[in-house]
Amino acid sequence: MLEVNPEKRTQIEEKVQDLLSRMTLEEKIGQTRQCGPSLVGAFGMSFEEALNMMMDGKLSKAEFDKMIESAEMDLKEDDIRAGRIGSFNGVTGAERIHHIQQIAVEESRLGIPLLIGCDVIHGHRTITPIPLAESGAFEPSLWERTARMSAKEAAADGIKWTFAPMVDVSKDARWGRISEGAGEDVLMNSCYGEAKVRGYQTQDPSAPDAIAACVKHFAAYGGAEGGRDYNRVELSEQRLREDYLPSYEVAVKAGALTVMPAFNTISGVPCSCNSYLLTAILRGEWGFEGMTISDANAIAELVAHGAAADRKDAARLAMNAGMDMDMTSECYIEEMKELIESGAVSMAALDRAVSDVLRVKFELGLFENPYYMDEQDPETAFLKPEYRTIAREAADKSIVLLKNDPFGDRDAAAPVLPLSRDLHLCICGKLAAQRDEMPGTWAVNAKGNDCVSIVDACESQKVNYTFLETASADELSAHAAECDVFVAVIGEPREWSGEASSRSDLKISADQLDMVRRLLDTGKPVVAVLFNGRPIELTFLKENVPAIVEAWHLGVEAGNAVLDILFGDVNPSAKLTASFPYNAGTCPCYYDHPNTGRPGGRAKFTSKYFDAPLEPVYTFGHGLSYTTYEYSDLTAEVCPGNVPGDAAPGIDVQITVKNTGSRAGDEVVLCFFRDPVAERVRPVRKLAGFEKVSLEPGQSKTVRFHITRRQLGYFNSRMNFVVDPGEIDIYAGGSLESCLEASVRI
Numbered sequence: 124m125l126e127v128n129p130e131k132r133t134q135i136e137e138k139v140q141d142l143l144s145r146m147t148l149e150e151k152i153g154q155t156r157q158c159g160p161s162l163v164g165a166f167g168m169s170f171e172e173a174l175n176m177m178m179d180g181k182l183s184k185a186e187f188d189k190m191i192e193s194a195e196m197d198l199k200e201d202d203i204r205a206g207r208i209g210s211f212n213g214v215t216g217a218e219r220i221h222h223i224q225q226i227a228v229e230e231s232r233l234g235i236p237l238l239i240g241c242d243v244i245h246g247h248r249t250i251t252p253i254p255l256a257e258s259g260a261f262e263p264s265l266w267e268r269t270a271r272m273s274a275k276e277a278a279a280d281g282i283k284w285t286f287a288p289m290v291d292v293s294k295d296a297r298w299g300r301i302s303e304g305a306g307e308d309v310l311m312n313s314c315y316g317e318a319k320v321r322g323y324q325t326q327d328p329s330a331p332d333a334i335a336a337c338v339k340h341f342a343a344y345g346g347a348e349g350g351r352d353y354n355r356v357e358l359s360e361q362r363l364r365e366d367y368l369p370s371y372e373v374a375v376k377a378g379a380l381t382v383m384p385a386f387n388t389i390s391g392v393p394c395s396c397n398s399y400l401l402t403a404i405l406r407g408e409w410g411f412e413g414m415t416i417s418d419a420n421a422i423a424e425l426v427a428h429g430a431a432a433d434r435k436d437a438a439r440l441a442m443n444a445g446m447d448m449d450m451t452s453e454c455y456i457e458e459m460k461e462l463i464e465s466g467a468v469s470m471a472a473l474d475r476a477v478s479d480v481l482r483v484k485f486e487l488g489l490f491e492n493p494y495y496m497d498e499q500d501p502e503t504a505f506l507k508p509e510y511r512t513i514a515r516e517a518a519d520k521s522i523v524l525l526k527n528d529p530f531g532d533r534d535a536a537a538p539v540l541p542l543s544r545d546l547h548l549c550i551c552g553k554l555a556a557q558r559d560e561m562p563g564t565w566a567v568n569a570k571g572n573d574c575v576s577i578v579d580a581c582e583s584q585k586v587n588y589t590f591l592e593t594a595s596a597d598e599l600s601a602h603a604a605e606c607d608v609f610v611a612v613i614g615e616p617r618e619w620s621g622e623a624s625s626r627s628d629l630k631i632s633a634d635q636l637d638m639v640r641r642l643l644d645t646g647k648p649v650v651a652v653l654f655n656g657r658p659i660e661l662t663f664l665k666e667n668v669p670a671i672v673e674a675w676h677l678g679v680e681a682g683n684a685v686l687d688i689l690f691g692d693v694n695p696s697a698k699l700t701a702s703f704p705y706n707a708g709t710c711p712c713y714y715d716h717p718n719t720g721r722p723g724g725r726a727k728f729t730s731k732y733f734d735a736p737l738e739p740v741y742t743f744g745h746g747l748s749y750t751t752y753e754y755s756d757l758t759a760e761v762c763p764g765n766v767p768g769d770a771a772p773g774i775d776v777q778i779t780v781k782n783t784g785s786r787a788g789d790e791v792v793l794c795f796f797r798d799p800v801a802e803r804v805r806p807v808r809k810l811a812g813f814e815k816v817s818l819e820p821g822q823s824k825t826v827r828f829h830i831t832r833r834q835l836g837y838f839n840s841r842m843n844f845v846v847d848p849g850e851i852d853i854y855a856g857g858s859l860e861s862c863l864e865a866s867v868r869i
C-alpha cells in the first residue's frame with residue numbers, strides 16, 4: 124500500500140486548485156485530451172485507412188511498414204502550445220518526447236507539462252515473459268522487480284506512465300488477451316497487480332525512475348461472451364464483486380495513480396460511461412483519487428455500442444460518469460465546450476476531471492522535473508547486463524514442465540528431461556530460430572535482434588545440435604541417424620494472442636503436428652517446447668510425446684531460459700495460472716467453478732459434453748519439477764477474524780512440504796478451500812493463498828496460510844456479504860489433484 128503523506132497531499136491539492144482557478148475553459152478541456160501521433164506526408168490517406176488496407180490484403184505488410192517509416196509524425200505542436208493537449212500515447216524516443224515537453228512547459232501559457240504514456244506491458248526494451256507466463260512463477264517479489272526494471276528503462280526513454288497492469292481475470296482461453304494477465308483466478312490477478320503497481324510507482328512516484336501505473340481494464344473485460352474480444356459481459360452483481368472486482372480493488376488500493384475503464388459493456392452498460400463503476404465503486408467505495416482514462420477511441424465507440432446518439436452525447440455520458448481523460452477519440456476536445464455552455468456537462472464535472480489529471484501530474488513530480496532522466500543517453504539505459512540477468516531469471520521461473528515421462532522401457536528408463544549436454548540435439552521448427560517471435564504480444568518497443576532464440580542459445584553455448592526448420596521427410600532421412608533426441612519447437616505466432624486475437628479453436632497448426640508425427644516415427648525421444656500466448660489444445664501431444672515444456676513467450680532471454688530447463692541447469696518450478704481445456708468447445712474451462720445439480724460424470728444425464736471430457740488437459744496449478752515433494756501434517760484451525768471489531772472467524776492453515784528427491788528445488792505450495800453448503804452455491808475449490816519455498820534435497824518446511832473472513836464470505840441473494848457458519852473444507856499441496864484435505868467448523 125502506498126503511504127500517503129497528508130502534508131504533501133494538502134500541498135498538492137492547493138496547487139491543483141490554484142492552477143485550476145487560472146485556467147480557461149479551453150485549457151481545461153485540453154488537459155482531458157490524450158493524443159496519439161498521427162502520420163502525415165508519405166501517403167494520401169489516414170493511418171487507419173492504410174491499416175485497413177493492409178488488413179484486407181490490399182497492401183502487403185512490407186508496403187505498409189515502408190509507408191509508416193517514410194511518414195512524418197504530426198506531433199500537433201500548435202495544439203501543445205495552445206494548451207489543447209494534456210497527454211500523449213505512442214510517441215517514443217527520448218529526444219522527440221523532450222521536444223514536445225519543452226513546448227508544453229516553455230511555450231504554453233501555463234506551462235503545464237504533458238503526461239507521456241506508453242504500453243510498457245512486460246518490459247520496455249528488456250522484454251520479460253508475457254504476464255500469463257510470469258504469473259506462473261507465483262513470486263510477487265519477482266513480479267515487482269521486473270516492473271521496476273521496465274519502469275527504469277521507460278523513464279530513461281522519457282515515458283512517465285504505463286498502461287499496465289492488466290488485472291482482468293480470464294477464464295476463457297479463446298480470448299487473446301488472456302496472455303496479458305495473471306490467468307483465471309482473482310487472487311492471482313490481485314497479487315500480480317499489486318506487485319506491479321509497487322514496481323512501477325515505488326513508494327515515491329515522483330522519483331525520476333518511477334512511472335505511473337494504470338489498472339486496466341475496469342471491469343471484467345476478460346468475461347467477454349464467447350471469448351470474443353470487446354464483446355458483451357453479462358454477470359450477476361454477486362459474481363462481478365466476487366470473481367472480478369477484487370483484483371482492480373487491490374491494485375487501486377496499492378496506490379495506482381490511474382485506472383482505464385474497459386471497452387465492454389457489463390449487463391448492457393458500457394464501462395466507458397458506467398457511473399456505477401467509475402464513480403460509485405471506484406471513487407465512492409474504494410476511495411480512488413487518481414485519474415481515469417478511456418481505452419483507445421472508446422468514448423466515440425459509445426455510439427457504435429448504441430449507448431450514445433452521437434459523439435457529443437458520448438462525450439457527455441463519459442464525462443458525467445466519471446471519465447477524466449479521452450484516449451484519442453477527440454470527442455472531448457471537439458464537443459466539451461458546447462456541452463459545458465449548454466449545461467449538459469457541469470463545470471464541476473469538468474473541474475473534477477481536470478483536477479484528477481493535474482493531481483497525477485503533481486504526484487509524478489512533472490512540474491518540478493518534466494524531463495525526468497533526460498541527462499542520460501537512453502541507449503545506455505537499455506538492456507544492461509543486470510537487466511538481462513533479471514529477464515533470464517523471470518523466463519526460467521515462468522517455464523512450466525507439463526509432462527516428463529520416461530522414454531522406452533518404462534520400468535527401467537529415467538524421465539526424458541533433463542537432457543545431458545553430451546547428446547546430439549535435433550532442434551526442429553522455425554520458431555526455434557525466430558527472434559522476432561520471442562517477445563510475444565504487447566511489446567511495442569521490442570527489437571527482434573535483442574532476443575536470443577533457441578538456435579542462438581545453442582550456438583553461443585556450443586551445444587551439439589542440428590537445426591531443421593520444418594524437419595521434412597528428406598531432411599530427417601539425412602539427419603535423424605546422427606541425433607539422439609528431437610526437440611520440436613512449436614506453438615502459436617505472437618500475433619495470435621493479445622488484443623483482437625480471439626480464436627475459435629485452440630489447435631496447434633496441422634503442419635506443426637505433422638512435423639511432430641514425423642519425429643515420433645523416427646522412434647527417438649521427442650521433447651515438445653511450446654511458444655504460445657494462451658492455453659492451447661494439447662491432447663495429441665499429451666498422448667504421444669514423452670516430455671512437454673510450456674515456454675510461452677519469454678522475451679529477450681527466451682532461448683537461454685529454454686536451454687536452462689532442457690539441460691537441467693535450472694529446476695523448473697512454474698505452475699499454470701490458466702487451465703488448458705480439452706478443446707475450444709469446452710471453454711470457458713476453469714478450476715473454481717461451482718457444481719451443478721448433476722456434476723459431470725459417466726451417467727448420461729449429467730452436466731458434460733458427450734464428445735469431449737470436461738476436465739482440462741492440464742489444470743490450474745499444474746507444473747512438474749526434476750525433484751519430488753511430499754506433503755504432510757495439514758492442520759486447519761479457526762482463528763480470530765481480521766476485521767477489527769468483527770468476531771467472525773478466519774482460518775489458519777499449515778502444511779509441511781519435504782523435498783524427497785535428489786535435487787534442490789523451488790516448490791509452489793497452494794491452499795484452497797470450499798464452503799460445501801451455502802445459500803448461493805460456492806466454487807468446488809477456491810484459491811486462498813500460495814507460497815513458493817526453496818528446498819534442498821531432504822529438507823522440510825512448514826508453510827502457513829491465513830484465510831480471511833473476506834475470502835470465506837460471499838454476497839447472498841440480497842447482496843449482503845455473509846460468512847456462513849458451518850463446515851469449511853481445506854485443501855493444500857502442490858497441485859489441485861494431489862492436495863491433502865482437512866475440514867474445520869466456523
Ligand code: NOJ
Binds near residue numbers: 242286339419
Ligand atoms: C487498447 C488496449 O485495450 C489497451 O490495453 C491499451 O493500453 C490501449 N489500447 C493503448 O494502447
